Amino acid sequence: MAKVDAAAIAAGTSGVALMENAGGAVADVCARDWRDVRRVLILAGPGNNGGDGFVAARRLAEAGHDVVVALAGDLASLKGDAAEMAERWMGRTVDLVEAPFGWAELVVDALFGAGLSRPLDGRSAAAVRAANDSGRPILAVDVPSGLDGATGRPLGDACVRADATVTFVRLKPGHVLLPGRALCGRVHLADIGAPDSAIAAARPAAMLNRPALWRSSFPEPSIEGHKYSRGHVAVWSGPPLAGGASRLAAASALRAGAGAVTLVGPRPALEHHAAHVTAVMLRELDPRAGWSDFLADRRVNAWVFGPGAGDTEASREALDQGFSSGGCAVLDADVFSIFEDRPEELGAAIEDGGVEAVLTPHEGEFARLMGGRVEKDASKIDRAKAAAALLGATVVLKGPDTVVASPDGRAAVADNAPAYLATAGAGDVLAGIAAGLLAQGMPCFEAAAAAVWLHGEAAKSFGRGLTADDLPYAIPAALRALENGDRS
Ligand SMILES: NC(=O)C1=CN([C@@H]2O[C@H](COP(=O)(O)OP(=O)(O)OC[C@H]3O[C@@H](n4cnc5c(N)ncnc54)[C@H](O)[C@@H]3O)[C@@H](O)[C@H]2O)[C@@H](O)CC1
Ligand SMILES: Nc1ncnc2c1ncn2[C@@H]1O[C@H](COP(=O)(O)OP(=O)(O)O)[C@@H](O)[C@H]1O
Numbered sequence: 319m320a321k322v323d324a325a326a327i328a329a330g331t332s333g334v335a336l337m338e339n340a341g342g343a344v345a346d347v348c349a350r351d352w353r354d355v356r357r358v359l360i361l362a363g364p365g366n367n368g369g370d371g372f373v374a375a376r377r378l379a380e381a382g383h384d385v386v387v388a389l390a391g392d393l394a395s396l397k398g399d400a401a402e403m404a405e406r407w408m409g410r411t412v413d414l415v416e417a418p419f420g421w422a423e424l425v426v427d428a429l430f431g432a433g434l435s436r437p438l439d440g441r442s443a444a445a446v447r448a449a450n451d452s453g454r455p456i457l458a459v460d461v462p463s464g465l466d467g468a469t470g471r472p473l474g475d476a477c478v479r480a481d482a483t484v485t486f487v488r489l490k491p492g493h494v495l496l497p498g499r500a501l502c503g504r505v506h507l508a509d510i511g512a513p514d515s516a517i518a519a520a521r522p523a524a525m526l527n528r529p530a531l532w533r534s535s536f537p538e539p540s541i542e543g544h545k546y547s548r549g550h551v552a553v554w555s556g557p558p559l560a561g562g563a564s565r566l567a568a569a570s571a572l573r574a575g576a577g578a579v580t581l582v583g584p585r586p587a588l589e590h591h592a593a594h595v596t597a598v599m600l601r602e603l604d605p606r607a608g609w610s611d612f613l614a615d616r617r618v619n620a621w622v623f624g625p626g627a628g629d630t631e632a633s634r635e636a637l638d639q640g641f642s643s644g645g646c647a648v649l650d651a652d653v654f655s656i657f658e659d660r661p662e663e664l665g666a667a668i669e670d671g672g673v674e675a676v677l678t679p680h681e682g683e684f685a686r687l688m689g690g691r692v693e694k695d696a697s698k699i700d701r702a703k704a705a706a707a708l709l710g711a712t713v714v715l716k717g718p719d720t721v722v723a724s725p726d727g728r729a730a731v732a733d734n735a736p737a738y739l740a741t742a743g744a745g746d747v748l749a750g751i752a753a754g755l756l757a758q759g760m761p762c763f764e765a766a767a768a769a770v771w772l773h774g775e776a777a778k779s780f781g782r783g784l785t786a787d788d789l790p791y792a793i794p795a796a797l798r799a800l801e802n803g804d805r806s
């Protein structure tokens with residue numbers, strides 16, 4: 319944002335104009351979301367975030383609100399645009415320690431924004447705690463004070479818990495990554511008149527995972543196609559009594575549009591599968607040949623390994639065979655135990671086999687695979703990117719804010735998964751959807767991002783009470799949402 323601001327100013331939009339628009343947007347949200355509120359307390363910090371607060375104060379007062387500004391520090395030490403805006407504020411200003419929380423009906427948090435560089439301490443920390451404890455609704459300017467907008471984590475103990483946040487130009491990672499997203503409340507994005515050329519000057523760290531990111535490569539069935547032209551997915555089945563996970567992946571790959579899906583495994587496991595699946599095919603493993611013959615069949619164009627696979631000698635051998643067969647692969651679950659603390663070796667196996675791989679670890683599996691190689695204080699976006707670069711594969715770092723990262727540096731963050739998607743087996747479904755899309759020719763990053771989005775939409779369409787068994791049946795509703803739905 320500093321780059322965008324600088325480029326906007328260089329292109330002729332003054333900093334004062336940007337700040338006027340930013341503060342105006344804050345006042346608009348106050349008036350729209352809190353119609354009946356009259357008494358507004360604005361907590362203003364020492365920098366430009368405070369400057370936005372002074373603008374909001376003036377605009378709200380002009381609209382007939384009773385406004386008090388509680389300033390951290392003294393007026394004389396304000397600089398630049400913020401000093402200018404403070405000068406234009408004609409209403410009441412008190413010291414931060416005298417902030418009248420009891421009087422206020424709404425608190426605007428304009429203490430710190432993008433310039434936060436260390437944990438809040440002393441009077442700002444006390445004011446933030448008092449604001450949180452006041453029970454008054456809080457509207458944060460840009461980011462809740464105390465939150466690091468780049469990582470989505472508070473820098474220290476004190477952080478505003480906002481009901482809503484108004485941010486400018488583009489969302490920041492902290493608005494979508496947890497716990498930031500929860501601390502922001504409803505997020506409003508305001509255009510403050512930064513020209514497109516200025517916005518283009520900054521390369522975003524990540525994109526929101528929305529259909530616009532991958533819709534153009536989403537597979538459309540062709541009227542002249544047949545089942546094998548829609549792709550054939552092979553799912554490695556582990557031993558009997560651990561078959562549910564691979565079955566969920568297989569069913570989901572089919573629902574995501576693969577023309578054919580086969581579960582491959584030892585006969586005792588297939589006997590269990592046979593009692594459950596119909597459209598999914600079963601292929602008994604030849605104990606001498608393994609599954610490489612099957613994968614070598616050119617009509618198999620994606621394979622899934624990990625869900626319910628087990629960390630056994632047979633499993634390791636089958637995984638090796640998978641790597642030497644090449645193709646597209648979704649690697650999940652037990653793959654991260656097999657390669658515990660050996661990501662370089664996993665990356666080498668992927669590279670040597672020429673495999674186009676999508677890896678789908680949750681945080682625990684990510685830590686197991688990566689050991690201490692990725693700085694744990696880095697943002698989730700940066701951790702996923704670092705792993706993708708090391709592994710030469712698309713990494714899907716799962717959770718409520720699933721990040722998809724490509725080795726080419728692209729990243730997408732999802733914000734559409736409902737909390738009840740955290741249910742056993744949901745990850746196996748995700749692996750299957752991704753494989754189904756890969757088999758239809760979607761590139762890894764796009765397939766992984768689309769799978770994550772569809773997975774979240776499927777869960778939402780089903781609603782609470784969802785189990786992983788329900789998820790494959792909910793995929794058609796997510797596909798309909800994609801077809802009819804938002805073009806964002
Ligand atoms: N032209 C611009 O730069 C625009 C900036 N805008 C606003 O400006 C904000 C960024 O402003 P600034 O860069 O001035 O930064 P802030 O207002 O976020 O912070 C002000 C200063 O506080 C100090 N500080 C950092 N952490 C502290 C801590 N824990 N305790 C005490 N002091 C601390 C730093 O020296 C920092 O520069 C954005 O978040 C946005 O609200 C908007 O007005 C739009 C235009
Ligand atoms: N709090 C949450 N809100 C939304 N989605 C979540 C949450 N926690 C986990 N998920 C999603 O649920 C799925 C769980 O997958 P995983 O952890 O692999 O479970 P399993 O191994 O049981 O399938 C992932 O897609 C993850 O992104």
Ligand SMILES: [K+]
Pocket residue numbers: 367427428429430431458459460461462463
């Ligand atoms: K703030």
